[in-house]
Structure formats: C-alpha cells, structure tokens
Amino acid sequence: MAATTQIIYKIIFGLFILLSDTLLGQNFSLEKLNSNVNVSFRGLDVINKKIVWVSGTKGTVLKTNNSGDTWQNISVPNSNEIDFRDIEVFDKNTAIVMGISSPARFYKTKDGGKNWDLVYFNKHKEVFFDGMSFWNKNNGIAFSDPVNGKHYLIETKDGGETWQEIPSNGIPEKLEVEHGFAASGTGIPVYGNKTVWLGMGGEKSRVFKSKDGGMNWVAVETPLSHGGESTGIYSLAFKNKKVGVAVGGDYTNQNIKNTMVYTENGGKTWHLPEKKINEYRECVVHYNENIFIAVGPSGIDISKDNGKNWIKENRRVKDLTAIAFAKNSRTGFAVGKNGKIYKLRKKN
Numbered sequence: 001m002a003a004t005t006q007i008i009y010k011i012i013f014g015l016f017i018l019l020s021d022t023l024l025g026q027n028f029s030l031e032k033l034n035s036n037v038n039v040s041f042r043g044l045d046v047i048n049k050k051i052v053w054v055s056g057t058k059g060t061v062l063k064t065n066n067s068g069d070t071w072q073n074i075s076v077p078n079s080n081e082i083d084f085r086d087i088e089v090f091d092k093n094t095a096i097v098m099g100i101s102s103p104a105r106f107y108k109t110k111d112g113g114k115n116w117d118l119v120y121f122n123k124h125k126e127v128f129f130d131g132m133s134f135w136n137k138n139n140g141i142a143f144s145d146p147v148n149g150k151h152y153l154i155e156t157k158d159g160g161e162t163w164q165e166i167p168s169n170g171i172p173e174k175l176e177v178e179h180g181f182a183a184s185g186t187g188i189p190v191y192g193n194k195t196v197w198l199g200m201g202g203e204k205s206r207v208f209k210s211k212d213g214g215m216n217w218v219a220v221e222t223p224l225s226h227g228g229e230s231t232g233i234y235s236l237a238f239k240n241k242k243v244g245v246a247v248g249g250d251y252t253n254q255n256i257k258n259t260m261v262y263t264e265n266g267g268k269t270w271h272l273p274e275k276k277i278n279e280y281r282e283c284v285v286h287y288n289e290n291i292f293i294a295v296g297p298s299g300i301d302i303s304k305d306n307g308k309n310w311i312k313e314n315r316r317v318k319d320l321t322a323i324a325f326a327k328n329s330r331t332g333f334a335v336g337k338n339g340k341i342y343k344l345r346k347k348n
Contacts, residue, residue, distance in 0.1 A: 026347070027302055027313055030334075033068040033341040041335035042184050043087035043097065044322040049331040054341065055084035055097050061113060065092065068333065068343050074113025079105075086129075086185025088160075090137050096160045098142065100129045100182050106142075108160050120154070120163045127152070130180035131188040133196065134160075141166075141196055141214045143188055145179040153214055170216035177202035177229060181248065184283035184322035186235040189244075197267055199246055201232010207246060209267045222270035225249050225258045235294075239286040242266045245307040247294045249280035254297055256280060262307030275309040277301045283322045287332070287346075295320035295334055317342060 035041075035054075043055030053063045059079025062071045076082070076097065082105060086098040093112045096119070099105040104127045106120035124147055132142035138159050144152040151174050153166040178200050180187050187199040198208035198217070205226040208217045224246060225231050234248035242265055249259035257278045261270040281296040294301045299315040300323075319340065325332035330346035 028300075028332075028344045028346055030314065030317060031068075031343040031345075033071070033343055035062060035071055035339040035341045037062070037073065037339045039339055040083075040321070040337045041339070041341065042083075042085040042182070042321045044184070044324050044333060044335050045087050045089040045095070046324040046326045046333055047089055047092070049326045049329045051089075051092055052333050053087055053089045053095055054333075054335050055087040056335075057083045059084065061087070061095075061097055063113060067331070068341065071341075072113070074109075076107050076116045079107075085182045086131050088132060088134050088140065090134075090159070094137075094159075096132070096140075098129055098132050098185065102127045104129050104144070106132075106160065106163070119160050128179075128182070130182040131185040133188050133190040135190050135193055135213075139193075139213065141188065141190070143180055143198060146174050150174060151178075151208075155214055166214050170210075172208065172217060172219040175203040175206075178204070178206070179232075181232065181234045181251075183234040183248075183251070186237065186283050186285075186322065187233065189236050189238055191238055191241050195241060197236050197238070197244070199233030199236045199248070201226060201234070201248060202229065203227065205232045205246075205248065205261075207233065207236070207263075207267050207270065220268060220270070222246065222261045223258060223272050224261045224270070225256050231256070234281065235283045237284045237286045237292060239290075239292075239306070243306050245284050245286075245292045245294075245303070246270065247281035247284040247296075251280060251282075254280045260284075260294065260307065260310060264306070273303070273308055273310055275311070277310045277312065282320070285323050285325060285332075287325055288328075293323060293332075295323045295336075300334075 039057045041056040082099040084097040089095040103123035107116040128145040134140035150168040154163045205224040231250045238244035249256045281294045284294040300313040302313040320336040323334040332344040334342045
C-alpha cells in the first residue's frame with residue numbers, strides 16, 4: 001500500500017511540474033527564427049513589428065523587413081574582430097553600431113547597410129564602451145568604462161556623425177572599483193529631451209542620473225548585488241520619468257541574489273522586490289502598462305506590477321542577452337548567443 005501511495009505521489013508531482021513548466025510561458029509565445037549565423041548577438045533595436053536590426057560579434061549586423069521571416073546580412077566590411085554590442089536604428093535606412101573595445105569604433109549607415117561610414121574612433125587602451133542611447137535623431141550619448149581614472153562619456157548633436165567627450169567635472173568621482181557592463185547596451189536609458197540614467201557596478205551598484213543631457217550627474221547607491229569586479233547593474237528600463245527597473249548581478253555567478261531593483265521616484269531611491277528571481281539578468285525592458293520583462297542565461301522573467309514582484313515566464317529558452325518590443329505592439333524580439341533570435345507575441 002505504501003509503495004502504491006508513493007507511485008501516486010510521484011505521478012501527481014510529475015504532473016504538477018509539467019503543468020507548472022507549461023504555465024511559465026502563459027503570457028508570451030516564442031518562435032525561434034533562423035539567423036543563418038553563429039555569432040553572439042547583444043545589440044537589438046525594434047522599429048516596428050516588421051523592421052528589426054541586430055548586431056553582435058565578428059562585425060555582424062542583420063536586419064529584417066518582414067518581421068523575422070528572413071534576415072539580410074549587412075555586416076560592416078573588414079570588421080570581423082569587432083564586437084557590436086549596441087545598435088541604434090532611426091529608420092529603415094539609418095543606423096549606428098557601437099564597437100566596444102580599443103580601438104573603439106562606431107559606424108553609421110544611411111542606405112540600409114549597403115555602406116558604412118566610420119563616425120567615431122578611439123584607440124585609448126582603457127576605452128571599453130558599454131552602451132549608447134538617443135533622445136531623438138540628432139542627440140545621443142554613449143558611455144565607456146572609466147578612462148584615466150574618470151568616468152568617460154561622449155555625446156553627439158548631429159545624429160552620430162561626430163562625437164565629443166563630455167567634461168568629467170560634472171560627473172561624480174568613480175569608486176576604486178566601478179565600471180559599466182556591455183551585456184546588452186541597455187545600461188544608459190534616456191527619457192524626454194534631456195534625462196538619462198546610467199547603471200554601474202563593482203564596489204557599489206550605483207545609478208547615475210542627469211537632467212541636462214549628461215553634463216551634470218548625481219549618483220545613488222542601490223541594494224542590487226555588488227562588491228565584486230563583475231557584480232552590478234547590467235541594464236535599466238523606465239516606463240516614465242519616475243518608474244523604472246534595474247537588473248544585473250554577476251555573469252560569473254548565475255544564481256547570485258538581489259539581481260533586481262525598482263524605483264518609483266525617478267531613481268532617487270531603489271528597492272528590492274517582494275518576490276525576487278535570484279538569477280543573473282542581462283537586460284530588462286518595459287513592455288506596457290505595469291509590465292517589465294527581464295532576460296538572462298537561464299530564461300525570461302516577468303513583473304506585472306512595475307518590478308515589485310517577479311515570476312518565471314519561461315525557462316526553456318536559454319542564453320538570452322537582449323529583448324525589445326515595438327512601440328504600441330504585442331510583438332517583440334529577443335536575441336542571444338549562438339545566433340539565437342526569437343519572436344515574442346503577447347497572448348490574448
């Protein structure tokens with residue numbers, strides 16, 4: 001009788017696990033797309049549900065004009081050694097890709113990737129760009145790991161045609177160990193015409209904020225995991241000027257605690273969620289209303305209350321690095337290692 005009871009319990013438990021695994025993906029359906037390349041993608045920009053550009057290692061840039069049914073390889077020529085970890089797309093023809101390490105190189109295309117022009121070059125041995133963002137088609141900002149012991153940012157006012165270093169006297173002094181992370185190029189979100197946030201890690205997990213286009217900054221500490229060389233904030237997303245979420249952790253420790261924080265006052269204070277997902281995360285995005293979505297090596301998470309509580313959305317999809325959604329659309333895309341590209345659709 002005891003043996004029979006154990007078998008029944010095992011069957012019930014197995015059904016529970018199967019049902020739970022099925023329910024993890026109840027909010028979004030995922031469709032794996034064929035990129036035809038085996039590179040690591042980290043740059044992602046979704047213009048609308050049809051036009052999407054991605055970038056990654058080996059100088060790779062792909063685009064689709066048909067919602068991912070087919071992808072066109074428009075990689076930058078003679079750039080096989082460059083890792084393009086961020087991409088900003090303005091329209092179907094115009095985009096900028098960010099090469100991260102020395103010599104750091106940004107390229108711009110105005111004809112849909114047929115031709116690329118070098119618009120920024122920096123051969124300083126310490127330069128390592130972590131992300132860039134644009135308020136509009138003209139004004140943008142990018143940040144690197146510290147150079148010569150100071151935080152290093154550059155700006156453009158002509159759509160990325162030229163870039164200038166932002167004076168460091170308006171930026172708080174860097175801690176002994178402090179830098180950014182180029183996990184998905186999303187550590188520097190912008191809002192409105194002048195507001196920008198910056199996620200940092202190392203000795204502390206700090207968020208920097210500027211209201212004047214990056215000239216002057218204030219920095220606040222967050223309770224997100226910190227204290228190590230590879231710990232800190234890897235990505236931030238804001239739904240408006242007050243409500244935002246930051247994620248990160250440690251890429252060398254996938255199960256580190258306190259990898260998500262949220263703010264309700266524009267970044268003045270940050271709080272740990274009530275229900276956490278203690279797993280390293282590389283990118284977070286605001287979907288709509290109160291929904292935020294985070295991705296990382298172990299899968300996808302979702303919060304329906306502005307980051308206060310998180311649940312596991314999907315654990316079948318591994319090694320994701322970035323996620324983005326088209327504005328006012330149920331359609332989104334996620335990218336990752338080994339040429340992975342997925343299309344996400346919100347279920348009714």
